[in-house]
Amino acid sequence: MIVSGRTLVADTVLEHDVVVVGTGAGGSMATRELARAGKSVIAVEEGGDHTPADFDQREDTMLPILFQDRGGRMTTDLAITVLQGRGVGGSTIHNTNLCKRAPDAILDLWTQRHGVVGCKPSDLAPVFAEVERDLSVSTIPDDAINKNNDALRRGLAALGWRGGALSHNRVGCMRSGFCELGCAYDAKQNARKVLLPEAMARGATVLSDTKVLRILHDGRRVSGVLAQTVTGKLVRIKARAVVLSASATGSAALALVSGVPDPFDQIGRGLRIHPGGAVAGVFDDAVDGWQGIPQSWECTEHLDFAEGSDKRVWITTAFAHPIGTASLMPGFGADHMRAMRLYRRMAVLTAMVHDETEGRVTASPEGKPRIAYAMEPRDRAQLARGLRAGAEILLAAGAKEVHVPAVRPLIVRNKKDLAAIDLDFARPHSVPLTAVHPMGTMRMGEDRRRSVVDSRGRHHHLAGLFVADGSLFPTSLGGPPQISVYTLARHLARHVADSVR
Template sequence: MSFTDRITQGLESGWKVTEGATLTENQTVEADVVIVGTGAGGGTTAEILAKSGLSVVLVEEGRLYYQKDFKMDELTSYANLYQEGMSRATRDGSIAILQGRCVGGSTTVNWTSSFRTPDATLNYWGKRFGLDALSPEAMAPWFDGRETRHSMSPWEMDPNLNNDILRQGCEKLGYSWQIIPRNVKGCWNLGYCGAGCPTNAKQGALMTTIPGALDHNARLFHGLRAERLLINQDRIDSLQASAMASDGITPSGITVTLKARHFVVAASAIGSPGLLLRSGLPDPYGRVGKRSFIHPVNASVAQMPKLVDPFYGAPQSIYSDEFNFRNGVDGEAGYKLEVPPLHPAMAAGVVPGHGDTQAENLARLPWMQSVIALLRDGFHENSPGGTVSLRDDGSPVLDYPVTDYLWKGIRNAFYTMAEIQFAAGADRVRLMHLDSDWYATWADAKAAIDGFVMAPHRVRLFTAHQMGGCGMGSNPEESVVNGFGEHHHVSNLSVHDASVFPTSIGANPQLSVYALAARNSSRLAQRLQK
């Protein structure tokens, strides 16, 4: 490409960007605000605070990868851009966790789906957690502002066939469906969003708020791990951070001490509780790391008579909320239906079987289609979420027991997905369950699902949405922060990411994080300017 990309331009113009691996001696850095994490929450916060004239330092454990690094190659991308080289999972290994570990966080590798927090979710938060100030009416201007900032609008090109099959099946069965808003500008419709956008079309933090902050004199350290916040009475005094070696994973032994008037933690719903736990901050009611949610995701694959090429084209463009709030907010587990792209390496990890069976299945990949269901957790007493705790080495891990209430929702979602695929003309369907075969009719699939044993490791579960663990609420006895993300017990600490959600939300979370972070950062900027 002949044009110079945004990051290259910025680096050439003198942005203050330091890679941890290049540091040769310990140092102390001071600023008005130190922000841990550069994803949806951290990037938004950094841009708003820097534009208000405050000095800002961003700390990112992952590295700065940008256009020159995005080669549409699954293997290097997953290894470099994802937490634990894309092998992150729940404590028992039964749920795979897809999460970014790079500048821009998960917004660099997500599939661009951009939904407002559902009204039903915001209303529930108001009623249950005393968060009346986050009503749909109050949040609307913040959603508007972020939709503009990140170029979010319903996808205007025709959906690829992988997504259109969801539409066709829904139409046949009389289920509602809609077009997904995407945060893209000049998208080439390549389909490799999950490996980093090679054309700079994706308007995640990497292309928007991070450059916006750096243009206003913010400083970025990447390859720098936030180890612990040091507290003095009720205030954070400093952040201790470790530089990563050139492999991006091993600490080099160099430490950076960051001092500030205010600290913002935006290290994700696994990373943020982890940092607060490592720091031993006041937590009188034991709330940190509790009520961690993920939208457990199950899937089905179909063999279609027509060539699908599920690896090309916008990964997600059609969805159905037919079953999301059908039983009310706190009835049976609701689920949102979407479509995942099926790239060869990703598909190899998803489609059951190995050896000759897997080779045979994946030989049919160009004719394969998939549907996923995102289960809405956290709204029912039998869906209390999981717990983030620390391993012996201090790294965070999520323990997420799947309750009978959720297993029932997962079984219901299997029925729905198979029914939709057969309605759209599938030759055969297979559920992502170890006991599933390929089924040639809806009746056979339904009978098989009736008999599935629902248990960890039998059902193949995934998640790309981590939420909760530093939940917000008006009552400090059941929450970590208030509705503005301000810590209940530490006066100069805020949390600005999806860890503050008191439940899951029932939609892909990036816009919810952008909007909440914009609202809360605007208030923080006013507070600090005084």
């Protein structure tokens, strides 16, 4: 049952075996697995419960309800927009359905360098497979590649670069192209649709419109959480275990504001975000990139997961609806509108950096996440590499010119022009950057001095506290994280269940 906090008429005390904070990929999976294990579980979600009937395919109405801070969340220096989901289902409601497993090389790195136990590729392969079955994951067929993605495909073919079709979790897709504003046709196999109904059928409760203010504990063991509904009613939930699944920013901020023991000052550190910039190629003919399935093709030519690699850029398509595009295009006023008139003929690519920069999440006194992230030169070099590669792909696909949004806008017409995209050009504040994959901040590992939770997701210093979201990742993933978040949550939920026997 989903209960909105708006319906509570008085302060309330509840009691459950486990309380899960957040209902995105990690929280919903943990909730279902705990319900399957016969535990009394409640998932608390600060946002509302929105269904396909609510999704009107308009940016101005959807961004404020589906995203944190109404779509305006930014790093503290205002350099990077950080898009994170809000509401029952979290980011799985607005994401573009990308389903890629964590690369074996990354899982090996976690094992060998970060002391993670039980998460080797062979350990997780069966769990990945189960999750992919849950979500009906399959590869986008050729006839569903839209013109924007086809530009990427053609460009890669012309250059002889590595790439291919992506896998998604969509069934009955109408190819409307509005995935990032919530699927109005209920074709997205998101956490709200796939996992929570089963969890609730097994007795789990979802409490929406209610924000967890504090984790309750005595310094040694958790005893539950204190939450507040959007109408101001306090909800105290007694529980033997608390699972943090409020994202790499939300989970860390909640742990910090709750005074969770942190003797080695690890909570909030190690933030990675996959910062990404965009390039827009202008073609002779209409691309109409907003039509059809977004992000169905990828370029992996500049992505190598080996430690110390200097190829750390993942490139895919990133077409946006009018407001997103208008925010991205450089300048303002008449010049900006002239550029916007090219909208129908534009194909847009994004270059996301598999980042090594370690940002940090702290919390305001009210518990609001503060995201500090100063991109290091080695990652700026990767960003420059990615923007150059994106522009080269679009030129190879037949673009007449490629716009590289920046404070000093750059238009690339041939390969020689690409040299202008250098380390200095690829500065935050100079190039508009967006991040949609916050990770790290509550890293797992067996070394208490370098991690926050152990390989079972258990907090090192506070009994009964677990983490099940992207905060767990010891490093950047180098690709879309939703499948890995689902998988880790499923993998670790049994340890939560064991703890409340």
